[in-house]
Amino acid sequence: MTTPLDHIRNFSIVAHIDHGKSTLADRLIQTTGGLEAREMKEQVLDSMDIERERGITIKAQTVRLNYKAQDGETYVLNLIDTPGHVDFAYEVSRSMAAVEGSLLVVDASQGVEAQTLANVYHALDANHEIVPVLNKVDLPAADIPRVKAQIEDVIGIDASDAVEISAKTGLNIEGVLEAIVTRLPAPKGNPDAPLKALLVDSWYDTYLGVVVLVRIIDGTMRKGQRIRMMASGAVYELDRVAVQTPKLIEVQALTPGELGVFTASIKEVADTNVGDTITDDRKPTAEALPGFRPAQPVVFCGLFPVDASDFDELRAAMGKLRLNDASFSFEMETSAALGFGFRCGFLGLLHLEIIQERLSREFDLDLIATAPSVVYEVALTDGETIALHNPADLPDVMKIEEIREPWIKATILTPDEYLGAILKLCQDRRGIQNNLSYVGSRAMVEYDLPLNEVVFDFYDRLKSISKGYASFDYKLDTHRVGDLVKLTVLVNAEPVDALAMLVHRTVAESRGRQMCEKLKELIPPHLFVIPIQAAIGGKIIARETVRAMRKDVTAKCYGGDATRKRKLLDKQKKGKAKMRQYGNVNIPQEAFIKALKMGDD
Numbered sequence: 295m296t297t298p299l300d301h302i303r304n305f306s307i308v309a310h311i312d313h314g315k316s317t318l319a320d321r322l323i324q325t326t327g328g329l330e331a332r333e334m335k336e337q338v339l340d341s342m343d344i345e346r347e348r349g350i351t352i353k354a355q356t357v358r359l360n361y362k363a364q365d366g367e368t369y370v371l372n373l374i375d376t377p378g379h380v381d382f383a384y385e386v387s388r389s390m391a392a393v394e395g396s397l398l399v400v401d402a403s404q405g406v407e408a409q410t411l412a413n414v415y416h417a418l419d420a421n422h423e424i425v426p427v428l429n430k431v432d433l434p435a436a437d438i439p440r441v442k443a444q445i446e447d448v449i450g451i452d453a454s455d456a457v458e459i460s461a462k463t464g465l466n467i468e469g470v471l472e473a474i475v476t477r478l479p480a481p482k483g484n485p486d487a488p489l490k491a492l493l494v495d496s497w498y499d500t501y502l503g504v505v506v507l508v509r510i511i512d513g514t515m516r517k518g519q520r521i522r523m524m525a526s527g528a529v530y531e532l533d534r535v536a537v538q539t540p541k542l543i544e545v546q547a548l549t550p551g552e553l554g555v556f557t558a559s560i561k562e563v564a565d566t567n568v569g570d571t572i573t574d575d576r577k578p579t580a581e582a583l584p585g586f587r588p589a590q591p592v593v594f595c596g597l598f599p600v601d602a603s604d605f606d607e608l609r610a611a612m613g614k615l616r617l618n619d620a621s622f623s624f625e626m627e628t629s630a631a632l633g634f635g636f637r638c639g640f641l642g643l644l645h646l647e648i649i650q651e652r653l654s655r656e657f658d659l660d661l662i663a664t665a666p667s668v669v670y671e672v673a674l675t676d677g678e679t680i681a682l683h684n685p686a687d688l689p690d691v692m693k694i695e696e697i698r699e700p701w702i703k704a705t706i707l708t709p710d711e712y713l714g715a716i717l718k719l720c721q722d723r724r725g726i727q728n729n730l731s732y733v734g735s736r737a738m739v740e741y742d743l744p745l746n747e748v749v750f751d752f753y754d755r756l757k758s759i760s761k762g763y764a765s766f767d768y769k770l771d772t773h774r775v776g777d778l779v780k781l782t783v784l785v786n787a788e789p790v791d792a793l794a795m796l797v798h799r800t801v802a803e804s805r806g807r808q809m810c811e812k813l814k815e816l817i818p819p820h821l822f823v824i825p826i827q828a829a830i831g832g833k834i835i836a837r838e839t840v841r842a843m844r845k846d847v848t849a850k851c852y853g854g855d856a857t858r859k860r861k862l863l864d865k866q867k868k869g870k871a872k873m874r875q876y877g878n879v880n881i882p883q884e885a886f887i888k889a890l891k892m893g894d895d
């Protein structure tokens with residue numbers, strides 16, 4: 295049975311983190327009976343364990359709901375879930391291209407935040423009709439008139455008929471469903487034209503293999519059909535065509551305006567290009583859809599197994615993760631300090647953290663991560679330009695014409711009282727202020743910042759100086775020439791490649807000094823004196839010394855308590871496992887990350 299176009303509504307929910315997007319999605323599913331009560335786990339759309347634990351949404355998912363509206367008609371509502379975090383902005387925009395409208399969820403006690411803005415701009419870019427929804431009206435701190443005024447002033451959309459709800463208590467969920475039906479446009483499309491479908495997403499399912507999410511623009515997609523991916527030219531026969539409710543339910547066909555999934559014996563997620571146009575192999579459409587730019591990794595770091603014998607296991611685990619995440623890249627690298635490992639590319643810091651955590655949690659791997667680095671463009675004197683993913687690989691300075699670094703456009707919203715400290719933080723990180731305005735009583739600052747100053751701990755610092763009240767969002771801008779130098783750290787006169795970094799010349803000395811001081815605390819005394827030095831090129835700019843000491847942990851155990859002695863020795867052995875033998879110096883694992891924290895309070 296096909297659904298007529300005017301009985302379909304496709305929408306996404308956009309919100310700042312924690313404003314209640316997932317809770318609302320759960321309510322919509324529950325109210326329309328998409329899942330039986332016993333199947334209803336909290337936040338059903340966030341399917342990965344880490345997503346559920348941290349309460350963040352990583353991978354976009356869809357769900358099809360049947361809603362009997364007040365006009366007596368039954369509508370098919372397709373909700374496409376989108377991640378709210380800045381690292382996944384790319385997934386947000388491509389999901390938005392598959393639907394016609396958005397619910398803009400704003401916490402009525404918090405008001406508009408940085409990601410509210412960023413996400414609503416994606417929706418406006420996709421020409422969405424937008425229905426504002428004020429959530430958490432059950433909270434005593436909810437201030438509906440103030441937040442409505444903010445939405446109108448800052449975003450410039452009419453908020454007079456915003457839907458006021460509590461996703462938590464279930465208040466007025468019906469109002470949201472009615473607004474979807476009456477205020478969002480129905481999709482358009484021609485059922486008689488050749489098949490034209492947008493490839494929105496794909497993922498690997500252990501039982502089904504690669505599952506592809508599509509939005510049908512024109513024509514019909516049915517089981518057994520031979521389809522062609524227009525960009526790659528690959529042809530497949532469809533094994534299964536289904537909708538997600540969110541359970542997978544097989545259907546005869548998908549028609550214009552619908553969102554659905556198919557399987558077709560596709561081996562790898564990498565064989566599917568998000569944004570590609572899918573058509574009928576025998577009766578192809580004349581013109582492909584505009585498509586998307588592929589997501590580019592912007593942050594790189596090295597991941598090394600603590601135990602060198604885990605290398606193959608690490609490679610296999612990364613391969614498995616990549617099956618489901620084409621934006622994660624890795625290639626083998628060797629480090630004098632850390633041995634064999636991988637240079638990995640990520641969409642941003644959260645993405646990095648998630649992958650690292652999944653590797654240790656799901657695959658039980660003990661890893662050392664080196665400092666995250668952005669991608670620099672290095673113009674050489676011979677006219678060539680290289681993309682530098684690892685500061686340790688910087689060519690000889692004599693061969694370098696200039697180094698260009700990526701900049702971002704950042705937007706920060708904060709209560710006024712923290713503004714001074716935040717401006718100082720941005721200034722210290724080489725920021726250039728573009729704008730300062732007010733959203734109600736909150737300041738909105740816009741800065742251009744070098745990504746390499748943000749990549750490590752900017753977000754943590756921002757949260758700590760604003761007691762968690764400031765919100766932050768950014769988008770990548772252009773590369774700009776920077777006066778950057780390579781800072782090298784030498785431990786016992788040997789350069790430690792995993793600690794090499796590119797820094798701006800003006801801060802090189804203070805950063806070098808900080809690193810030496812931190813390492814002095816982190817490297818335990820050995821039987822000999824260990825000099826720790828920071829250098830730019832051949833020039834030493836800072837030095838600390840770890841004094842010699844014999845660490846006899848059993849010295850205190852005079853008397854004959856052999857068990858206690860053994861316990862202490864075991865403990866020491868365990869401690870050793872967490873060290874990296876470097877030359878004849880043991881560097882504790884956490885030193886690699888801790889030494890790089892800037893800590894500029």
Ligand SMILES: Nc1nc2c(ncn2[C@@H]2O[C@H](COP(=O)(O)OP(=O)(O)OP(=O)(O)O)[C@@H](O)[C@H]2O)c(=O)[nH]1
Binds near residue numbers: 463
């Ligand atoms: N008091 C109250 N709390 C709510 C309401 N809706 C959601 N919450 C709570 O707010 C927190 C965040 O809700 P989520 O639904 O996880 O927020 P989200 O926007 O999906 O967050 P991300 O998935 O991280 O983007 C949770 O602790 C919810 O229980 C509401 O209407 N009232």
